[in-house]
Amino acid sequence: MSLKYITPAERFKKYLPKDYVELVDYGPFGKTQEEAGPGNMGQFKELVEEHPMCSGCWMAYYIRLIFASLPNPEDTVTLGTAGCGRLAISQAAVPFIYGNYGDQNAMASGLTRAFRLRFPDKTKDVITIAGDGGTMDIGFSMTMHSWIRGEKFTTIMLDNEVYGNTGGQSSGMSPKGAVLKMAPKGKDFGKMPATELARAAGCVYTVRMSPTNIKKAAKIIRRAIFVAREVGPTFIHAYTSCNIEYSIPTHEVFADAKAQEKDRFTFEEYMTDEAKEVIERVEAEEKAARMARKAQKTEAVN
């Protein structure tokens, strides 16, 4: 997709749905992060539309943040699988591909390769966004093999430590002892070491975090995307609680995410030397562009 593709002819606008027109006029396409990014959500039309995820769902919040952080929304494709997250991801103004359960990283491998063959001069970002069950249980082999093959795209795991969408079965990512509706005796083994597995399989950039700090979480999402473009597979393991299955009162969801930052989701960032080079270069370029825009603005005022 490109910006041109979504822009309607002026005379045709009045026949289009309001949300669509708002997206064209006030959306983030073609804009900088300062104009329409995570720091000013609530002041532009966001890519994510109304969706049926539960009230107060922290996973819905993180999905909102992912879409606001995209460096290149008009040339991005997301892939997902069954689970709560896809209910919102599929409502965003970014092409979304939904296959059989757990095959998102296999599909993304083919798509990434096809894009590079078909559009060699263009940057197209491919991101898989799936739950802990979809990524580490049922989709495990396809996740691991995409990393082992060194496929250049980003994998984001929305870890709510349960199968939320199907009513509370334990997953490989549920913590030891977790008592869930369909694990009434408590889970009897611990969380799978997701980021360690990712590194062993060849991911060149991995992060584990509880996304409570918007600026930091957005920076990580962008880093994972930039590195995947050039170096290899990248992986973000994010805590995105399920207030329903873990009985967290909705107004305490943020406090719970902060508590998890000190517990199972302490911040951990790993990058290879090559990944580090890309991050340093891109962030220096972004900073220079920001400064140039600022200087231009002050000049215009004076």
Add this chain to the structure above:
Amino acid sequence: MYYVAKVNADMCAEYKCNTCTLYCPEANTLMFDKSGNTSWVDVDRCKGCALCVYVCTDMLNRDCITMEMPNVEAV
């Protein structure tokens, strides 16, 4: 209907803050009006979670948001 968030615009405008709008789980729901320096709620989209109340009251100690029953007309 159910309780939804309501921003006290006069109180909120004193802070020029835009923090709650960043943490609402719903996109295009808790908005910020830059000219009036106040956040506002699209009641049709608010799911009543009160996460914004946690941000304004518990985190920032400001109490500008309350959960209230909206006036809805029967159709």
